[in-house]
Amino acid sequence: MKENTSGKLIVFEGVEGSGKTTHIASTYQWLRSSPWGKQWPILATRQPGGTALGVAIRQLLLEEEEDYPLHDRAELLLYAADRAQHLEEIVKPQLEVGGIVLCDRYTDSTIAYQGYGRGLDRGFIENVNFLATGGLESDLTIWLDVDVTIGLERARQRGKIDRMEKTELAFHRRVQQGYQELAAAHPDKIKRVEASGSTEQIQQEIQTILTTYLKGMGT
Numbered sequence: 001m002k003e004n005t006s007g008k009l010i011v012f013e014g015v016e017g018s019g020k021t022t023h024i025a026s027t028y029q030w031l032r033s034s035p036w037g038k039q040w041p042i043l044a045t046r047q048p049g050g051t052a053l054g055v056a057i058r059q060l061l062l063e064e065e066e067d068y069p070l071h072d073r074a075e076l077l078l079y080a081a082d083r084a085q086h087l088e089e090i091v092k093p094q095l096e097v098g099g100i101v102l103c104d105r106y107t108d109s110t111i112a113y114q115g116y117g118r119g120l121d122r123g124f125i126e127n128v129n130f131l132a133t134g135g136l137e138s139d140l141t142i143w144l145d146v147d148v149t150i151g152l153e154r155a156r157q158r159g160k161i162d163r164m165e166k167t168e169l170a171f172h173r174r175v176q177q178g179y180q181e182l183a184a185a186h187p188d189k190i191k192r193v194e195a196s197g198s199t200e201q202i203q204q205e206i207q208t209i210l211t212t213y214l215k216g217m218g219t
Contacts (some may be wrong), residue, residue, distance in 0.1 A: 004080070007095030008217070010210070011106040014144035015176050016165050017151030018195050020104050020203065021046075023144065026203050027210070028102055036100065036214055043094045046104035047081035053087050057082040062162040070163075072118040079110055080132040087133060107140055108182050108190070113164075116178030117171050126145070130206065140213050142206055143183055144195035148172040 012020040028044040031037045050057035057078050061070070070078075083106075094101050107129045115125050152172065155165045183190040191209050195202055 003193065006098040008100045008139045008214070009091065009095060009103060009106075010036065010100065011103045011108070011138040011141045012144065013056065013105060013112075013141055013179065013190075015109050015148050015151045015172055015179070017154035018144035019147045019154075019199070020144055023203060023206055024102050024104050026199075027206055030203075030207055031100060031102075031210070041094065041097065041099040042102070043090070043099055044102045044104075045086070045090055046108060047086055047109070048079060049102075050086045050091075052084075053085045054082045062164060070116065072120055075118070076110065076114045076120060076128060079114070080128045083107075083129075083132040087136060092136070103138075106141070107133060108138075108141060108143075108179070111182060112175045112178030116181075117167075117175040119174075129196075139190065139217075140210075141186075141190045142209065143179055143190050143192050144202070145179070145183075145192050146195040148176050150196055 012024050014020055024044050024046075031042045036042070041060070048054050048061055061075065061078055061082075090166060091101050091103065110125055110129055112124070114120050115122050148169065152165065155161055183192055193202060193205050193209070
């Protein structure tokens, strides 16, 4: 189900170290200087952490705390709480005025990480996602596809790694499988970008996908 909004929600997805943060920033700057940026407001944000509440939730989710190990269902519900707040406070107001929202992670992350990665029930996850979003789906998803070993090495090179990045390799391979199956099931909405190449090549492919999409939608 897709709520009636005049804006566009464009989501960037991928495993750890896939380059989402880098490419959202570059895409934001490109769109701002494009004809679409002159016509509509452009916003770049992230889940978790796009609101003041989300910053606190992000810390709980991603910082390793030996005193309170996080249960898988609790992890899922914290992501959902962040998403619900983020949509009401940040995303929906932007969409309602016809803006373009570039969001780092959305519901596909929950399916890939908590469903495929953690092994939580898919039906339960879909219900939680619906409660958090009210049925608001992305208009387009850019899936930055990179081998998990490459992505995790990139994450280590950034410095301190977070709780999710410390999880065993088999977990990240299951997450990658989740993205692969989601992309196969939704080829019209989820666009794969090979993310092991140069930053310039990847960004050019993203811009080509977005140009085709936005022109086709009449935005």
